[in-house]
Amino acid sequence: MKNPLLTWIEKRFNLTRMEPWKPLISYGSATGIHVSENTALRSTAVWACVKLLSETLASLPLIVYRRLTPRGKERAAGHPLYKLLHDAPNPEMTSYTFREVMQGHLVTWGNCFAEIDYGNGIGDGYPQSLWPLLPNKMQVGRDKETGKLIYSYLLPDGTTAKLAAWQVWHIPGFGFDGIVGYSPIQMAREAIGLSLATEEFGARFFGNGASPGGVLEHPNKLSVEAQERLRKSWNEMHSGLSNQHRIAILEEGMKFSKVGIPPNDAQFLETRKFQINEIARFFNVPPHMIGDLDRATFSNIEQQSLEFVVYTIRSWLVRWEQAASLKLLGSAERSEYFVEFLVDGLLRGDSASRAAYYREMFYMGAMSPNDIREKENLNPLELGDEYYIPLNMVPVGAPRDTQPAVPPADEQVQMTPVVEVRQIPERASRNQGALLRHKTAQAYRKLFEAAAIEIVKREKSHVLKAAKEHLSQRSVITWNEWLDSFYREYGSFVMRKIKPIVQEMIEAITPLAANEVNQAPELVDKQFADKYVEIFARQYTGSSKGQLKQVVRKAFDDNADPIGAVSQRLGEWSDRRPGKIAMHETVACSNAVAKAVFIGCGINRLAWVSIGDKLCPVCEEMDGQVVAIESRFSESSGKLQSVGHPPIHYGCQCQIVPG
Numbered sequence: 336m337k338n339p340l341l342t343w344i345e346k347r348f349n350l351t352r353m354e355p356w357k358p359l360i361s362y363g364s365a366t367g368i369h370v371s372e373n374t375a376l377r378s379t380a381v382w383a384c385v386k387l388l389s390e391t392l393a394s395l396p397l398i399v400y401r402r403l404t405p406r407g408k409e410r411a412a413g414h415p416l417y418k419l420l421h422d423a424p425n426p427e428m429t430s431y432t433f434r435e436v437m438q439g440h441l442v443t444w445g446n447c448f449a450e451i452d453y454g455n456g457i458g459d460g461y462p463q464s465l466w467p468l469l470p471n472k473m474q475v476g477r478d479k480e481t482g483k484l485i486y487s488y489l490l491p492d493g494t495t496a497k498l499a500a501w502q503v504w505h506i507p508g509f510g511f512d513g514i515v516g517y518s519p520i521q522m523a524r525e526a527i528g529l530s531l532a533t534e535e536f537g538a539r540f541f542g543n544g545a546s547p548g549g550v551l552e553h554p555n556k557l558s559v560e561a562q563e564r565l566r567k568s569w570n571e572m573h574s575g576l577s578n579q580h581r582i583a584i585l586e587e588g589m590k591f592s593k594v595g596i597p598p599n600d601a602q603f604l605e606t607r608k609f610q611i612n613e614i615a616r617f618f619n620v621p622p623h624m625i626g627d628l629d630r631a632t633f634s635n636i637e638q639q640s641l642e643f644v645v646y647t648i649r650s651w652l653v654r655w656e657q658a659a660s661l662k663l664l665g666s667a668e669r670s671e672y673f674v675e676f677l678v679d680g681l682l683r684g685d686s687a688s689r690a691a692y693y694r695e696m697f698y699m700g701a702m703s704p705n706d707i708r709e710k711e712n713l714n715p716l717e718l719g720d721e722y723y724i725p726l727n728m729v730p731v732g733a734p735r736d737t738q739p740a741v742p743p744a745d746e747q748v749q750m751t752p753v754v755e756v757r758q759i760p761e762r763a764s765r766n767q768g769a770l771l772r773h774k775t776a777q778a779y780r781k782l783f784e785a786a787a788i789e790i791v792k793r794e795k796s797h798v799l800k801a802a803k804e805h806l807s808q809r810s811v812i813t814w815n816e817w818l819d820s821f822y823r824e825y826g827s828f829v830m831r832k833i834k835p836i837v838q839e840m841i842e843a844i845t846p847l848a849a850n851e852v853n854q855a856p857e858l859v860d861k862q863f864a865d866k867y868v869e870i871f872a873r874q875y876t877g878s879s880k881g882q883l884k885q886v887v888r889k890a891f892d893d894n895a896d897p898i899g900a901v902s903q904r905l906g907e908w909s910d911r912r913p914g915k916i917a918m919h920e921t922v923a924c925s926n927a928v929a930k931a932v933f934i935g936c937g938i939n940r941l942a943w944v945s946i947g948d949k950l951c952p953v954c955e956e957m958d959g960q961v962v963a964i965e966s967r968f969s970e971s972s973g974k975l976q977s978v979g980h981p982p983i984h985y986g987c988q989c990q991i992v993p994g
Contacts, residue, residue, distance in 0.1 A: 720881025
């Protein structure tokens with residue numbers, strides 16, 4: 336019995352057998368116009384569709400990504416294939432030019448081919464360069480003995496080169512055998528032929544003076560010589576655009592009679608318009624994108640543009656991505672790495688829609704401020720790599736817990752609306768307890784700053800050493816792995832430095848807050864300090880790790896020195912971060928302790944007290960605002976995120992009191 340696998344191979348072989356492809360094959364059409372992949376481009380509609388599809392795909396970054404555990408991805412900038420696809424596939428072409436050529440072949444011939452050059456043999460298993468091959472000189476078949484694909488390429492000297500499947504990156508278009516795609520030009524030859532024919536008719540029509548042919552009638556019989564002289568003199572006087580509107584003088588009783596059908600009656604212009612839509616439909620391109628705006632409106636043109644990405648470009652992108660992963664990545668690598676186009680820019684809506692989308696993604700913790708800024712082509716913020724969620728949200732069924740500590744002012748976010756606002760009378764009386772707590776807390780500012788200096792100094796030493804070790808080899812993968820490992824452990828050091836100060840502040844602030852509500856001071860949860868410093872350490876290390884990954888990624892994208900970028904960011908931390916942390920924590924920790932005391936005392940409303948003689952507009956507006964104790968304060972413009980307790984912005988010195 337014949338091996339089922341061999342039988343299957345035979346069927347595949349018979350299905351994909353092709354005659355050798357000859358250069359510039361043309362396909363006859365009913366109009367008499369011969370259509371080929373090259374002559375078809377003379378049709379303005381075909382040219383526009385091919386350019387649109389090719390240039391759009393070529394303009395999108397093609398990225399090699401590494402899968403993260405348990406989910407997620409990151410750019411694999413250190414992978415050998417990354418620069419080949421993202422920057423330059425060979426010494427003579429940019430990535431844009433290479434992909435524009437390949438996609439142009441794909442949408443005209445239905446196939447595109449590139450030689451995979453591994454250098455001296457297979458080497459390290461990665462391509463050294465990619466060189467596009469002309470589809471009209473390629474024949475695809477199977478070896479009769481092994482059943483493997485063989486690519487035969489016609490060389491300029493007339494000889495044929497045989498290439499194995501592993502030497503050719505072949506991206507086929509739509510076809511019934513899954514190996515070779517059909518030529519779209521061949522399939523659309525009648526529509527393209529009619530388009531070319533109407534263009535030729537129009538050119539000849541206007542070349543002859545934009546006037547139909549006619550008949551000169553003479554009452555007498557003319558000799559052959561006289562007829563030729565009359566025809567020649569008439570054409571010289573009246574043929575061509577420059578001779579239009581001349582007055583004709585007819586002698587000897589001659590008459591001129593028009594013949595033929597006027598273009599309006601033949602619906603010449605309508606035919607040309609219909610052919611534009613016909614060709615656009617064949618390439619699945621919205622007509623407005625190739626200049627036909629007859630049916631485009633302000634209300635639907637944006638939606639049509641999005642549909643172009645979803646229903647037209649996406650299918651081409653998937654062909655490229657899967658073909659790249661299959662032919663350019665090793666089988667063992669595909670579980671860890673993959674190739675994908677970055678299409679976010681094509682899916683951008685109007686500014687109002689984007690703002691609403693970003694807001695929702697930010698509130699659910701799916702995007703950081705720098706993620707949003709990157710999509711809007713803005714430079715990152717220094718501490719903008721944190722991801723936030725509303726602090727008053729917990730998983731379904733989870734026990735209710737103490738209000739978490741607020742992160743440092745330059746890293747914080749607070750959400751949920753204000754429940755109630757009302758003015759509290761007698762500002763002087765309600766300020767007395769808040770002012771005392773504020774003054775007490777300021778005594779700990781130097782302690783916070785000293786601890787932050789030690790944290791940043793030690794962090795800087797370790798990070799800079801690791802940057803020189805990993806980034807000198809431009810290995811972003813090992814760099815990111817080191818960051819993940821380092822900051823998992825570094826949080827413990829941060830907690831050890833901060834916790835003694837937090838404990839001292841708890842002991843100082845608790846009796847003051849309890850006195851404001853005439854209660855005993857033993858009311859703060861004994862685990863409060865652990866929870867506070869744990870949140871602080873997690874947010875600090877998360878911000879550090881996110882910033883360092885981001886500056887290195889940007890350095891690679893800009894072809895800049897990644898070690899220099901890391902060193903610069905570390906220098907900025909040394910100069911500014913300890914002072915910011917100290918200023919924030921003296922206010923945040925004091926208010927967090929006071930709020931914990933008020934909750935323990937059964938207080939269910941909080942009031943905002945603005946501290947200082949010269950208040951900023953935000954703090955002045957917040958003064959006197961009252962909310963339920965589990966809710967959050969918010970300023971009216973919505974520019975700043977809501978907070979569970981002060982500070983609401985960097986430098987804010989405000990306090991809370993029972994409402």
